[in-house]
């Protein structure tokens with residue numbers, strides 16, 4: 001004990017370096033490894049076919065993706081939905097191809113939205129699974145499409161027109177554009193998905 | 198190891214301690230406790246399709262969830278622990294903090310920042326990092342306040358360097374040095390520097406280190422101080438406690454990636470985190486053994502000494518969560534329980550069952566001493582204890598079971614909504630256990646309020662007893 005007390009200052013500095021060492025080995029080194037193999041990318045440069053009716057230019061589309069992402073963050077969707085498919089528990093059959101580091105090197109994953117909880121299903125392969133209209137109805141009140149859902153409704157993303165009809169506002173559209181971009185381009189790999197409601 | 202004994206409790210001769218500040222921190226703790234419980238309870242009603250404020254944008258359930266967890270970490274636990282630090286450090290070193298005035302300013306700014314966090318999250322400005330949802334513009338304020346608190350409290354520790362430190366000071370010193378670094382790394386790097394999976398690796402360090410390098414060392418420091426003092430017996434072994442301390446310093450920082458096992462983060466980092474997580478048991482068993490061995494010198498106090506009972510229950514919960522940890526960190530268990538309610542059960546058990554219980558022991562021990570009056574009602578206190586204990590145990594068992602069930606249902610490829618339907622009874626039980634906890638904690642707050650009231654009456658009576666000739 002006496003010895004420990006004598007070298008206490010040394011130990012304290014060691015403690016500090018242990019933290020910095022952990023930072024380096026578990027943070028910065030993996031970052032450099034991934035960046036090297038898959039360089040960081042920005043936002044999609046083209047409007048996908050099915051979104052052209054909503055967005056004329058890539059710029060508008062990119063702005064919508066970022067707005068959609070902001071709403072996804074602000075509403076805490078990421079506390080109920082994860083965004084990665086694990087190589088276990090039959091998740092590749094449930095959701096689609098297993099996630100790889102390269103997928104996350106885009107501006108939409110800065111900061112990343114991997115998530116640590118699934119109250120609802122994983123969304124990393126959501127693109128194209130449902131129609132835009134399904135999403136609108138679901139976001140307005142999830143019980144419209146899934147009666148037993150415990151997901152909250154988001155009516156404030158919608159607007160009422162002069163006739164009293166409820167229509168998706170810019171926010172709802174942006175959020176759906178974001179959802180329809182999650183895992184886009186990977187649909188073809190999915191194979192036979194078991195039927196989902 | 199005579200020198201390193203915790204000093205005896207003597208509420209009168211503690212000149213260096215700013216009692217008003219400690220009280221203020223504890224009051225903030227109680228306030229955030231209520232916010233936490235109400236937010237948690239409301240959010241749990243969403244799972245029953247009974248959310249009390251449907252369609253209200255400012256009370257959107259997802260936002261309320263973030264308020265719940267932010268209030269836990271930055272509100273309750275931070276307030277309680279900062280209060281304890283502001284008591285222990287001057288008391289053990291014999292020196293006051295650098296500046297008492299600064300300490301009050303920091304208290305004010307910190308609480309303003311936390312309240313602003315709550316308001317801005319409800320307004321839709323959360324940052325997309327788990328446990329770091331504090332809006333981006335508030336991050337620098339919190340970081341600076343934390344640095345201020347660190348400087349203020351490290352000064353007396355530095356001044357007292359000639360004497361060997363009692364183990365609590367070691368833990369506090371280390372936590373004070375780590376916390377600002379952890380906060381800055383966790384809030385700024387993944388947001389501005391590292392994207393994608395690398396950002397996730399760093400963010401997971403924050404998720405882990407906030408609990409591992411801030412809450413845990415300060416919590417352990419607080420029991421190592423309070424237990425011998427409240428029981429009036431020496432700590433079982435100071436050497437053991439120091440070994441535990443170095444275990445914490447060595448293993449905790451490396452744990453982080455276990456929050457993202459099987460994720461696209463490089464697999465070797467995940468393996469490293471699993472090994473380190475098992476290493477953490479060195480810390481746990483030294484702490485738990487030391488506390489139980491100290492308690493064993495006089496078991497009767499579990500019944501007769503009210504704060505000690507809270508420490509015991511908290512330590513038991515600590516042992517259980519940490520045994521759980523060894524199970525859930527294995528990849529075999531992760532396959533099933535990750536993403537499920539299991540993790541939520543674990544989080545509640547450790548943050549409420551352990552750390553909130555330990556802080557509660559402090560509140561029950563210290564406030565009556567500062568106010569110079571016994572606790573108002575011990576039977577109210579017992580209601581608090583048993584309701585909180587029962588509530589958290591029900592919640593824990595319920596959520597663990599729910600988690601296993603959900604994990605296997607997902608693996609079975611049943612439609613997702615099946616797992617939602619099957620979880621309903623578990624979610625009902627969770628809300629019920631939450632109500633037990635809320636009632637218990639209400640007894641707590643009522644009790645503390647009545648104690649304060651009694652102390653005021655007592656002081657007023659004492660003032661009246663003074664010879665009245667002087668004033669008239």
Ligand code: HEM
Pocket residue numbers: 079117119233234235237238240241262265266269538540541544545548549553627628630631632634635
């Ligand atoms: C009235 C009692 C409470 C209820 C009903 C409650 C309910 C909840 C709910 C529904 C969640 C979200 C879980 C999910 O995403 O599936 C949650 C998360 C959480 N709560 Fe509570 N809570 C209560 C009290 C507390 C207390 C007192 C603490 C801490 C001292 C606490 C700490 C946490 C933590 C750390 C999380 C995050 C869990 C995670 O992300 O894994 N809760 N709570």
